[in-house]
Amino acid sequence: MTSGDNIAAHPSIPADRDILVCIFQRGAADGLNALAPYSDANYYVHRPTIALPAPAPGNPNSGIYVNDDYALHPALAPLKPVYDAGDLALVHATGVPHQIRSHFSAQNLIERGVVEKTGPTTGWLGRHLALSPAASSSAFRAISISGNVPVALSGAVEPLAIDNLNDFGFDQDILDSGYPEVLADLFHAGVPFAGPANAALAAMEELQAADLPSITPDNGAVYPANSALGAKMLQAAQLIKSNIPVEVVCIDSDGWDHHESLQNYIDISLTELANVLSAFYTDMGAGMARISVLVYTEFGRRIAENGSLGTDHGTGSLAYLMGGGVNGGQVISDWPGLDIGDNEDLQITTDLRSVIAEMLDKRLGGTNVATVFPGFSGPTTVGAFLD
Amino acid sequence: MAKPADIDLSAILGRMQNRREFIQLLGRGLGYSALATVLPACGGGGGGGSDSDDDLPQVPAQSPVPKPSAEYTVLKRTSFGPHRDELTSIQNLGIDNYLEQQMDYLGINDGSLEADIQALFPLSTQTPLQLLGGFPDNIFDVASQMVAATQYRQMFSKRQLFEIMVEFWSDHFNIHLVNGLGPTLKPYDDQQVIRQHALGNFRDLLHASAKSTAMLFYLDNFFNQAVAPNENYARELMELHTLGVDGGYSEFDVKEVARCFTGWTLRFPGDPGGDYGEFVYVDAIHDKQAKLLLGNSIAAGGGQDDGEQVLDILAAHPSTARFIATKLCRRFISDDPPQAAIDAVATAFTASNGDIRDTLRALFASPDFLADADLKFTRPSEYLAGVVRALAPDTPYPPDNGLFWFYVQNTLGQLPFYWPTPDGYPDLQSYWASTGGLLNRWRISFLSFAGLIPGVDVIQIDYPAMLNGADTIDTVVDAITDAVLMRPLADADRGVIVEWLEGELGVTADDVLAPTQPEQASALVAAVLISSVYFQLR
Structure with missing residues (x-):
C-alpha cells in the first residue's frame, strides 16, 4: 500500500478511527495576523503598523477574503482551496483558559490538558490512547517525529520518538552481528528504560520491513525544501501510506515567538505551514477521509503591537483543523471583539478542549472527557467535525 | 523566547546526517568492507550472524542492575564521566576532599588545555569586534569552534566540576548561538559571564548576564x-x-521590570564611544517614571541603576534561592529531588549571599546526595564525553578538529549553544x-567507539593496556568491564555478553584465544x- 487513496482500507486501524496528526506551533503563534478580523475597527487601531490590510483587489499584501469578517494572511493562500473544499476549519479566539504567559508553563498545561499546575502529569493524548484499545501490536501506535516524547503523548504505552524515520536502524553488518539481540537481552524486563529500549528495537524491525524511503509523494505533492516541518510531514505521510498501522503522529513547528518584526517573521512561518499542510493534503488524496490534522499553539499574542513591531505574550489564538471529517469551510468563532478596555488580549471564547473533545469523540473512536480533560465541564462540541 | 535563526545551520548539518556521507565529507572513507577486518566472524557477508534468539541465553525476568560504588556515583554526577585516574584519586582522597579540590578549580593544574584551545579553536575566545570582521561568513566556523572547545574541555579538562557548572549555567542563562548577531556575541558571554562566574557568586553572575550583549x-x-x-527579557529574567x-x-x-531595563542595549557598528558589541546604557530611551517591583519602590528619575536594583532584589529574593536550589538538586541528585535537600541548599544559598561554592557544599553534604545511585539517565554531553573519558582518556585530539564529535552530538x-529557547x-x-x-x-x-567506523580514528583505544594479558573470553569480559564500566555487572548480563562472544x-x-582475538x-x-x-x- 503506497497510496493515500488506499488509507481508507487500512487493514489494521478500526473503521471508526481517523489517523491523527498533531502539529504544535511552539512559541505562541499569533492568530490575529494569520486570520485577520478585518471588520473589527479596533484591529487597525491597535496594530496600526503591522495589521493585515483588508481584502483589496490588486494589493498582494492584503488579506484573502474568507467572509465579511475574516481574511487569511496571503501566505496561507495554499490553504484556501482546502478551505473551499470543506476540509479546513479555522477556530478563532481559542485556547485553554488560564492566566499563564510563560511559554514553558503554558505548553505544559495545554499538553497536559489542564488549566492549573495540579492534576495529572501525563498528556491529554497519552491518556486518550491509554483509554482506547490499541488497534494492533505495532510499536508505532503513537509517534513523535522528533528526538523526544512531547508531554501531550506522555501516558501512552511507550510512545516512540524518532527524529528521522528514514534513518532509524542498524546497518546490515550490525544486524548480522547479533548485537540487537544482545541489547534486547540486556534491556530485559525490570531494567531501567527497558520500555523505550524494546520499543526502539521493535520499531526498527517494522521500519526495515516497510522501506519508507521507497514511498514517495503522490498526486504531484511537493513538500517545501529546507523546511524542518516539511521533512517531518513527509515522514508522517510515508508512515501513514506504509503498512505500519500508526494511529497518532505528533510534530512540532518551531519559531512562532515573534516579539519583533512580526510581519516579516510570520510571513516566513505561515508560508512554511501552508505549503506543508497543502502538500500533505495533496499527497494523501482520498486518504484524507481517514485523517484529522490539528494545528495548535500554547497561547496567542497581545492585540496591540509593541515598540519593535512585534507582539508580546497574550491569550487567545487560532487553531486549524484539516481532514475529510472536518466540518470545514467555516470560521468557528464567537468573536469577543478587540476593544482593549481592561484586557490587552484576544479573549478565549471557544475552549480548545471543546474542539479536541469533539474530535476525539467523532473522529478517534470516542473518548472519556473526564479523564482526558479533568475538571473540564464542556461544552464538548463546537460543530467542527462531521459524525 | 528567541526569534527564528537567520541562518539555518540544520540545513548545513542535514547534509551530514548520513554517516557515510559524513565520512566522505571528511575525505577519509575507507569503505565499509573494512568492517571485516574488525569483525572477522560477522562482517563481509560471511556466516556467524543470527537473527534468532536461540543461541542466546535466557535471562531471568528480574535481574536488578547492581549498584556502583559511592565514589563512582560522585564522579558520574560531578564530572563528564569517570576517568580511571580520577576514580583512583577519589578513592585515595576520599569523597569530601575530592569535591573540595574540584571546587578550588583554579588550583587544579590543567596543563596546556587552555593554550590548546586557543590554538585549536581561536574563534571561541574572540571579542565581538574581532568576530564582526568575519561575520557572517564565519558563522559556521564560530559555531563549530564553540562546540568543539566545549567538548574538548568536557572530555579533557581536569576541572570537571567547574565544567559541569559551566554547562549548568549555560543552560540556565541559555543563549542560542546561531541567532542573528549571536555568533559575534556569544563567545564573549561564554568567557566573561558563564566561565568567569560559574563557581563564583550568583549575584555577580546575574549582573554580568544582564549586561551580556549576547543576552540583550x-x-x-x-x-x-x-x-x-x-x-x-523582563519575563525570562524572573521566570528562568x-x-x-x-x-x-x-x-x-x-511590565515594571521591562521599564526598569529600558535603555540597556549594545553598541552597534559605528556607534560612538567604544567598540561594537559592548554593553551600553542609553539614558535617552530610559523610562524615568517611578516603578514598583514586588512591593519595592524604585524612585522616579533613575537611570541604569533601576535595572541594577532589580537584579539585586531578584538575586536576594527567597524564591530565587528556592528555584536555584531546586535546579541544582535536580542536576546532581534526581528529577524529583527530596525537599529536605532543596531546603538545605536554598538556606546555604541565602546565607552565603549566593556563593555558588557554599551552595554546592550544602548539596554535597546533604544525606540525599549519595543516598542512592542510578537515579538519572545521563544527558548526551555526559554520554559522549563519558565514552572518551572511559575508553580513551589520553586520546590525541582528532585531526578533523572535532567535526565528527560535532556531528555525533548533533x-x-x-x-552546545543550539537549544533555541531561553530555558536551556x-x-x-x-x-x-x-x-x-x-x-x-x-x-x-x-x-565509532568500538573503533568500527573505518578510517575514523576519532579516539585511539589502548585495548592491550586494558586487557593486561587477558586471553580468554571470560578474562577479556572481566578486564574490559573493569576498565570501561568501572562498576559491577550482573551475572546474567555478563552471561549474555560471554555467550554472544562465544558465538x-x-x-x-x-x-x-588466537593472538588478534582478544582485541577484537x-x-x-x-x-x-x-x-x-x-x-x-x-
Missing part, C-alpha cells in the same frame, strides 16, 4: 525603550533566571531516554557496555 540581543532588550517596552515561574511575580511586575540532540536543554531523564535517543547511543557506541568467535569462554573481542565488549543501561545511569 537574544532576548530583545536592545529594542526595549520607554516609548514602547519589550517584555521579553531568578524567581522561577511560581516565584510570586505578576504580569504587572513583568545527532544526539544536545549540541531539559534536565529531565524522561526527555532524553527516548527510543530515538537510545538508538542513537547504540549506533554511535557500536560504530561470534566460535570458541568457548575459557579457550585461549574487547571492541565488542566495550561497544555493548557503553550501550547498556549501566553506562547511561548516574
Whole structure:
C-alpha cells in the first residue's frame, strides 16, 4: 500500500478511527495576523503598523477574503482551496483558559490538558490512547517525529520518538552481528528504560520491513525544501501510506515567538505551514477521509503591537483543523471583539478542549472527557467535525 | 523566547546526517568492507550472524542492575564521566576532599588545555569586534569552534566540576548561538559571564548576564525603550533566571521590570564611544517614571541603576534561592529531588549571599546526595564525553578538529549553544531516554567507539593496556568491564555478553584465544557496555 487513496482500507486501524496528526506551533503563534478580523475597527487601531490590510483587489499584501469578517494572511493562500473544499476549519479566539504567559508553563498545561499546575502529569493524548484499545501490536501506535516524547503523548504505552524515520536502524553488518539481540537481552524486563529500549528495537524491525524511503509523494505533492516541518510531514505521510498501522503522529513547528518584526517573521512561518499542510493534503488524496490534522499553539499574542513591531505574550489564538471529517469551510468563532478596555488580549471564547473533545469523540473512536480533560465541564462540541 | 535563526545551520548539518556521507565529507572513507577486518566472524557477508534468539541465553525476568560504588556515583554526577585516574584519586582522597579540590578549580593544574584551545579553536575566545570582521561568513566556523572547545574541555579538562557548572549555567542563562548577531556575541558571554562566574557568586553572575550583549540581543532588550517596552527579557529574567515561574511575580511586575531595563542595549557598528558589541546604557530611551517591583519602590528619575536594583532584589529574593536550589538538586541528585535537600541548599544559598561554592557544599553534604545511585539517565554531553573519558582518556585530539564529535552530538540532540529557547536543554531523564535517543547511543557506541567506523580514528583505544594479558573470553569480559564500566555487572548480563562472544568467535569462554582475538573481542565488549543501561545511569 503506497497510496493515500488506499488509507481508507487500512487493514489494521478500526473503521471508526481517523489517523491523527498533531502539529504544535511552539512559541505562541499569533492568530490575529494569520486570520485577520478585518471588520473589527479596533484591529487597525491597535496594530496600526503591522495589521493585515483588508481584502483589496490588486494589493498582494492584503488579506484573502474568507467572509465579511475574516481574511487569511496571503501566505496561507495554499490553504484556501482546502478551505473551499470543506476540509479546513479555522477556530478563532481559542485556547485553554488560564492566566499563564510563560511559554514553558503554558505548553505544559495545554499538553497536559489542564488549566492549573495540579492534576495529572501525563498528556491529554497519552491518556486518550491509554483509554482506547490499541488497534494492533505495532510499536508505532503513537509517534513523535522528533528526538523526544512531547508531554501531550506522555501516558501512552511507550510512545516512540524518532527524529528521522528514514534513518532509524542498524546497518546490515550490525544486524548480522547479533548485537540487537544482545541489547534486547540486556534491556530485559525490570531494567531501567527497558520500555523505550524494546520499543526502539521493535520499531526498527517494522521500519526495515516497510522501506519508507521507497514511498514517495503522490498526486504531484511537493513538500517545501529546507523546511524542518516539511521533512517531518513527509515522514508522517510515508508512515501513514506504509503498512505500519500508526494511529497518532505528533510534530512540532518551531519559531512562532515573534516579539519583533512580526510581519516579516510570520510571513516566513505561515508560508512554511501552508505549503506543508497543502502538500500533505495533496499527497494523501482520498486518504484524507481517514485523517484529522490539528494545528495548535500554547497561547496567542497581545492585540496591540509593541515598540519593535512585534507582539508580546497574550491569550487567545487560532487553531486549524484539516481532514475529510472536518466540518470545514467555516470560521468557528464567537468573536469577543478587540476593544482593549481592561484586557490587552484576544479573549478565549471557544475552549480548545471543546474542539479536541469533539474530535476525539467523532473522529478517534470516542473518548472519556473526564479523564482526558479533568475538571473540564464542556461544552464538548463546537460543530467542527462531521459524525 | 528567541526569534527564528537567520541562518539555518540544520540545513548545513542535514547534509551530514548520513554517516557515510559524513565520512566522505571528511575525505577519509575507507569503505565499509573494512568492517571485516574488525569483525572477522560477522562482517563481509560471511556466516556467524543470527537473527534468532536461540543461541542466546535466557535471562531471568528480574535481574536488578547492581549498584556502583559511592565514589563512582560522585564522579558520574560531578564530572563528564569517570576517568580511571580520577576514580583512583577519589578513592585515595576520599569523597569530601575530592569535591573540595574540584571546587578550588583554579588550583587544579590543567596543563596546556587552555593554550590548546586557543590554538585549536581561536574563534571561541574572540571579542565581538574581532568576530564582526568575519561575520557572517564565519558563522559556521564560530559555531563549530564553540562546540568543539566545549567538548574538548568536557572530555579533557581536569576541572570537571567547574565544567559541569559551566554547562549548568549555560543552560540556565541559555543563549542560542546561531541567532542573528549571536555568533559575534556569544563567545564573549561564554568567557566573561558563564566561565568567569560559574563557581563564583550568583549575584555577580546575574549582573554580568544582564549586561551580556549576547543576552540583550537574544532576548530583545536592545529594542526595549520607554516609548514602547519589550517584555521579553523582563519575563525570562524572573521566570528562568531568578524567581522561577511560581516565584510570586505578576504580569504587572513583568511590565515594571521591562521599564526598569529600558535603555540597556549594545553598541552597534559605528556607534560612538567604544567598540561594537559592548554593553551600553542609553539614558535617552530610559523610562524615568517611578516603578514598583514586588512591593519595592524604585524612585522616579533613575537611570541604569533601576535595572541594577532589580537584579539585586531578584538575586536576594527567597524564591530565587528556592528555584536555584531546586535546579541544582535536580542536576546532581534526581528529577524529583527530596525537599529536605532543596531546603538545605536554598538556606546555604541565602546565607552565603549566593556563593555558588557554599551552595554546592550544602548539596554535597546533604544525606540525599549519595543516598542512592542510578537515579538519572545521563544527558548526551555526559554520554559522549563519558565514552572518551572511559575508553580513551589520553586520546590525541582528532585531526578533523572535532567535526565528527560535532556531528555525533548533533545527532544526539544536545549540541552546545543550539537549544533555541531561553530555558536551556531539559534536565529531565524522561526527555532524553527516548527510543530515538537510545538508538542513537547504540549506533554511535557500536560504530565509532568500538573503533568500527573505518578510517575514523576519532579516539585511539589502548585495548592491550586494558586487557593486561587477558586471553580468554571470560578474562577479556572481566578486564574490559573493569576498565570501561568501572562498576559491577550482573551475572546474567555478563552471561549474555560471554555467550554472544562465544558465538561470534566460535570458541568457548575459557579457550585461549588466537593472538588478534582478544582485541577484537574487547571492541565488542566495550561497544555493548557503553550501550547498556549501566553506562547511561548516574
